[in-house]
Amino acid sequence: MALTGLDIYKLLPKTNCKKCGRPTCLAFAMQLAQKKANLSDCPDVSEEAKKVLGAAAAPPIKLVTVGTGARQVQIGEENVLFRHEEKFYHPTGVAVTIHDDLDEAAFNDRLKKINSLKMARVGTEIEIDLIVIINKSNTADKFADTAKKVSDGSHLNIILSSSSVDNMKAALQKCAEKRPLIHGASAGNCEAMAALAHEKKCPMTIAAQTLEEFVDLAERAKKAGVEEIVLDVSGNNPKEVLQKLTKVRRLALKKNFRDLGFPMITFVNDEDAFQEIALASTYLLKYAGIVAVNVCEPWAIMPLLTARTNIFTDPQKPIQVEPRLYAVGDVKDDSPVLFTTNFSLTYYTVEGEVESSRIPAYILSVDTGGTSVLTAYSGDKLNDKAVAKAMTDAQVDTKVKHKKLIIPGLVAVMSGKLQETLGWEILVGPREASGLPSYLKTVWKS
């Protein structure tokens, strides 16, 4: 756990010399605790204090980087168990496997499929991050050859998976500059794998059954000079895996247990694509830094990636849609025009209801800084001027030939002023979006 101001104070010289720019050592300690000051401001601090405070300041879960450049995946450095407490910072990397014993046609086919696992949904592109090369052939040549082919033929970050140190070495010769994650170390080969990881400056995983064994292996990898370690928490018993993922995260965050302060990777392997993705999503929500799956169909990967988008959304920041005019269905110049705010939950609720009414319509999303109708109205972010501006920006008058605007029932009180400002006829819509289909079918039609 983080040190309190008093804990820190005990480690300072307590001379109140003011060299740090604060009136007393206690004041300095308080600022250190709030992370508003740096220990280096104190010229007289002891080595011991530096060590203790330095360790306390280090994040409880180590940040690990796989890959290089703009597409690199960073995992770890999480601060909370539940997203509402703050937020989850480093989105889980999603990886898909490829075997090195496929014949050329099958290999190319699968690689192409994996490379194209990106989808556009609600205006954003989502895609997978990593490809796991599995040394199914058990030979160094094939593994190295495949590593080369993937390195040349894919934009994705690489995980090399082999329990053979020699084969790993051969593959690393082909792609070490891509900073792949080395997967395959366990009790039997830990030092040799770690030496390789250290030499090639790559992150590595360690696999063990119990938490005690993980501590032991992490210690051995660290001794060999590896800092970026990922715990491989996989297994055939989903309940055990889920509990282990939770325990490791709790140990790091609640007990400040540095020996297991590393991100985790989970391989999910199930013949049934539904089970594979259901479990992968579960692990993704509960603390896996990387999940690796075999299925590479877009209908399976898209929900997994969407679960990630949802859970890594900052809960303190309202999510917004772009404020503009949206056409739902086959709109014509006599289609209804409604407005709502650009808070995404509000907008998508309205959009969903309009869609289900099967009446083509325009929805104008007014920029309210991502707040809901009532909040925006109370905060004066939703007023006649904001609506008028949105109408002008979106050139609504060129889209429809009528001059009727449907407004949210919750802000019926705006109608008078809005009518004055816009010169449009204002129709007060339902208070809840769920009333829209019947409103459009009855009130609008008449």
Add this chain to the structure above:
Amino acid sequence: MEIPNVADKWSGAVNEITLGATKDKGGSRTKTITIGGAKSIPFMDFEGSPGQKPVVAMDVYDVPPEDWPETLSKPFADVLHDPAQWAKKCVEQYGADLICLKLEGIHPDKGNKTAEETATTVKSILAAVGVPLIIWGCEHDEKDNDVMTKVSQAAKGECCLLGVVTQDNYKTLTATCLADGHALITLAPVDINIAKQVNILVSEMDFPLNRIVMFQSTGALGYGLEYTYSIQERERLAALTGDKMMSMPVICDVGHEAWRTKESKSDDKEVPQWGARDERGPMWETITAVSLLQSGVDIIRMSHPKAVAAVKKCIDRLY
């Protein structure tokens, strides 16, 4: 190296409720379902009892759904016009733990079915299946108050789960449920404070806390799932730390919400890059459900048999 113990100690628990009444309890159910009881974070039984296993209620509509994509209507094509046969198919073929009768057709805009017609439908379902019943109104206050009262009487003694009540409309249904021995669903759309408020209002009418199930409205995967997830997670933590007004089991409406999304509804021709709808739709429903399970859910309302099977299997493996 000794590993510190990370099992949290919780002082509270989620209330346990048994739905359905057998003959000796004054009903006609051949099977009852007990939900709730968790004394730990979902699936973390190393710190306390995980409570009862989460259950799946399959949706049955009183009128044939208008806007279902073919992927969803296909498995029910032969029964969509007959709620009793539909319910029977869900239980016997698809393993539904409960049936949720959604009274879509009573809405003034969607058929305006009468209370008498609806009571007949309810009785036919009770006769066709032995599992407990959830009966869900159309969320049009006046119509619900009229129909649900009579439906409640028609199912008197069966210990159904009836809903929903909100902070603006709770008195009629609460009184009816109390009189007829049913359990009640309290709704507060994505608002934890109102959730508590509705529970308080209902309990002030002397409705027992251990006969309430909470509903926070459900955001589908990609459509606000995280809001539902965090609210339910906070509610579960509140229950475990002993907040009696937050200790009710939770229900989610996954089927309806998941099948409203573009990702599950769109035709293969419209979105070739998303893959086949026959897999895509059920998968979207599955992942919405399993994701919410991690936040703490006791009853999941679902629609597609393939998604139901996948979710039930996943629950079995995690529980």
